[in-house]
Amino acid sequence: MHKSEQRMKAICDYIEKYQFEYHRTPSMDLIAVAVGTVKSNVSKYLVEMEQLGMIHRDKRNIIVHSKVQSRPKLNRVPILGNISCGTPEYAEENYEEYVPLPAALFGEGEFFILRASGKSMVEAGIEPGDLVVVRKQNHADEGDIIVALVDNETTLKRFYIDKKQKCVRLHPENKTMNDILVKCCYIQGVAQHVIKAL
Numbered sequence: 001m002h003k004s005e006q007r008m009k010a011i012c013d014y015i016e017k018y019q020f021e022y023h024r025t026p027s028m029d030l031i032a033v034a035v036g037t038v039k040s041n042v043s044k045y046l047v048e049m050e051q052l053g054m055i056h057r058d059k060r061n062i063i064v065h066s067k068v069q070s071r072p073k074l075n076r077v078p079i080l081g082n083i084s085c086g087t088p089e090y091a092e093e094n095y096e097e098y099v100p101l102p103a104a105l106f107g108e109g110e111f112f113i114l115r116a117s118g119k120s121m122v123e124a125g126i127e128p129g130d131l132v133v134v135r136k137q138n139h140a141d142e143g144d145i146i147v148a149l150v151d152n153e154t155t156l157k158r159f160y161i162d163k164k165q166k167c168v169r170l171h172p173e174n175k176t177m178n179d180i181l182v183k184c185c186y187i188q189g190v191a192q193h194v195i196k197a198l
Contacts, residue, residue, distance in 0.1 A: 004045075007035055007037065007045060008045060008048075008049055008052075008054060010034075010035045011031060011035055011042070011045055011046070011049065012049075012054060012055070012064050014026065014031060014034040014035060015031065015055075015062055015064055016064050018030070018034075025060060025061050025062045028042045028043060046062070053065060073102070073103040073104070074100040074101065074102055074103065075100070075101045075102075075103055075106065075108075075109075075111060076098050076099075076100060077098065077099055077100075077101050077111045077112060077113055077133070078095040078096075078097075078098050078112050078113065079095065079096040079097055079098075079099060079112075079113040079114075079115065079131065080095060080096070080112050080113065080114055081096060081114065081115060082114065082115045082116075082117045083114040083115070083116060083117070083132070083147060083154055083155070083156050085116050085117060085118035085119060085120045085121040085122075085126060085128070085155070085156050085172075096115075099113065101133065106133060106192065106193060107135075107192065109135050109136070110135070110136040111133055111134060111135055111136065111189075111192070112134050112136060112189065113131050113132065113133055113134065113195075114131070114132050114134060114147065114156070115129065115130070115131055115132075116128055116129065116130045116131075116132055116156065117129075119174055120156075120157070120172035120173065120174045120177050121145070121156055121157070121172065121173045121174065122173065122174055123173040123174055123175070124145060124158070124173035125194060126145075126156070126173070126191075126194055127196065129196075129197075130194050130195065130196045131194070131195040131196070132156065132191050132193075132194055132195075133191070133192050133193040133194070133195065134147050134188075134189035134190065134191050134192065135189055135190050135192050136188070136189045137187070137189055137190055138186070138187050138188070139187060140159045140187050140190050141159075142159060142160050142161060143158060143159070143160070144158070144159050144190045144191075145157070145158050145159070145190065145191040146158075146159045146187050146188075146189065146190055146191065147187070147188040147189045147190075147191070148168075148170055148185040148186070148187060148188070149185060149186040149187075149188055150170075150180070150182050150185045150186075154188065155170065155180070156191065157170035157171055157172055157180065158170070158171040158172075158173060159171075159187070162181065165181065167181050167182060167183055168181070168182050168183070168184060168185050169181055170182065170185070
């Protein structure tokens with residue numbers, strides 16, 4: 001590989017990395033420093049790279065063609081804090097941080113993430129410290145794992161309607177624990193995925 005080709009690749013790699021981190025195109029000065037050359041050289045390289053079809057320039061933006069093909073759609077999702085998987089506990093409404101979730105893996109929609117605590121959902125694979133990805137919605141099907149608001153407290157349980165007792169049954173996935181029976185609850189979302197460390 002010739003030196004010029006190596007530098008073209010270095011320029012593309014730097015632009016992609018910078019755009020991923022900062023959501024904008026780097027300046028010519030930044031590109032020059034990153035690839036070890038001067039600004040006037042960067043300008044010449046960009047002209048040649050555009051002629052070769054490696055990039056497309058639109059005013060101040062530079063689109064790397066390899067990125068156009070593979071750029072994933074990301075949802076920006078807040079981590080809201082802890083949710084109890086034992087007795088109901090008030091969910092912390094402070095955002096710890098935002099994380100990007102690829103739509104190809106997690107689907108489209110509005111989501112939030114809660115950090116699980118307690119052991120009532122361990123038989124569903126949800127353990128203390130796991131991050132639970134929740135689709136924000138106010139309805140659920142029977143058997144869904146929901147974030148339920150009961151008397152201003154939230155809990156993560158499997159959702160059932162008990163027709164005999166005419167109430168909602170919030171079922172823990174832990175055979176040592178009993179169901180929680182409530183007249184009504186507000187569904188804040190339905191759990192979709194669990195992110196955990198191995």
